[in-house]
Amino acid sequence: MFLYKLYSFLKRDVLNAASYKFAFVSSFVGIFLTSATFYFIAKLLSGSQSEALSPYGGDYFSFVIVGVAFSGLLGILQEGLPGIIRSAQMTGILESLLVTQTNIPTILVGSSLYTLAFSSVRTFFHLLLAVAVFGMQLGDINWLGSLLVFLLTALCFLSIGILSASFIMVYKVGNPFGWLFGSVSGLLGGVFFPIAVLPPWIKWLSYALPITYSLEGMRQSLLTSATLAEIMPNIAALAGFGILLFPISLVIFRWAVVKAKRDGSLTHY
Amino acid sequence: MDKNKAVITEGLVKHYPVIKGYRELLLHPVSKKQTTALAGVDLEVNKGECFCLLGPNGAGKTTLIKVFSTLVLPNEGKAFVNGLDVEKDSKKIRGSIGFAISEERSFYWRLTGRQNLEFYAALNNIPRSQRKTKVDEVLALTQLEEAVNLRYNTYSTGMRQMLAFARALLIDSQIIFVDEPTRSLDPQAALRVRRFLKEELVSKQGRTVFWATHNLDEAQQYGDRIAIIAKGKIRVIGTVDRLTDGGEISLQEVYAAAMKKGSV
């Protein structure tokens, strides 16, 4: 029943996606432009290779594409779920879901599936384009490693999305938490540059962000031909975050639903 | 608990906090400003009756229905649906009531009527093997067979209302809650909805219909019993015959008096 429900959510969203052709085309154009931009930045930097890049194979373009492609996943999951919950609140869909016999975790995961699938395809395409058109250098890809890193990353980001959604549902105002987390991750998570270049006093913050481990693990799996054992510390850290964050986010969301039922804020009013 | 009662409330009170923006949230994080939607509601609805809750805008009708359908938690008092406590047995209640949410945007506009219902059927634990039968059954009941494969956004307001009933009927519930179902309908569509509720659901199938309305004629003609609610309190309750003293006074007069003087 659980899987059948998830399938029903996914089917609903695929059928309902009003402009998915346009969304695909426009986001792929965006991906192309981003890739091209970094291609030229990398070209500019190519003479002056930094020490900090050498653990990743030394090529800035490959480094940054992994960062940008996977942080896209972060943005979509973090802003996606709160957006979905917010609009469900405005339309009455949230109430129509909550009077059914489906529990809250299923509703949350089900509502995120389409966004997750869409952004995964995007990420994959981003990498593909970088390799095929811009000559991105890959190592011997560690498929299992990248799959594990990917799944755990999705779990962490989903949890953060659920936390943001809880905030929005109760307070009905923009969510400073998700925004802060997203921006800080961009700066400190190693998306555009290796965290090794950060001053030590701020680097410890990077280690508090799941995205740091995701990108580290992804770069190892895709760029440097690392073995599963070498990737394991990052996988373990991500698993730790996920095991902690997912249940906490569900508890908080459940609490938020109760609070919303008290305050009458399940609907737009 | 009386087994013949579909709904019972005892001293039900609901306050809503007054909505805060960022500014207020920061300045007065624990402000106690609130509006009272239900101010001590005592009510009993019998099984198998067409019960009309009549009252002006803002009287608390929607709030009361949402308490029954577990979407709003009361502050004080008790509410039971089919003998189940709305606070303690909310999960069981959701499996045994139908709340026809007629908010148009609560359906997926690009999906057909059938696709919409199939989605909600899955969420209501109807196994895949029975899904088609069940959906066909509620579509036939609501006379939407011809429109099943059309997208929801092509439906008329009347059809949308019928689809909301169809969604509520996916659960084999004894009691159906409807909230101003004829509000934005033309006279013909409204008649169809009223007849459906009264003749099909109540008379033929023996279900309980809990029907919130602000339309006096509707309540008078279709309600087996009527409760008049204003400012979160039930002012009078009874059959039309009793309320109007067997036709001595008009329901309009009863309503006007109830609005004016408070509890009777």
Ligand SMILES: Nc1ncnc2c1ncn2[C@@H]1O[C@H](COP(=O)(O)OP(=O)(O)O)[C@@H](O)[C@H]1O
């Ligand atoms: N979600 C909500 N948040 C805050 N106040 C609300 C909410 N819903 C209703 N109210 C207030 O509660 C009172 C009763 O509203 P409602 O139950 O919608 O009445 P009715 O359905 O009879 O028009 C009104 O004063 C309304 O402003």
Ligand SMILES: [Mg+2]
């Ligand atoms: Mg109302």
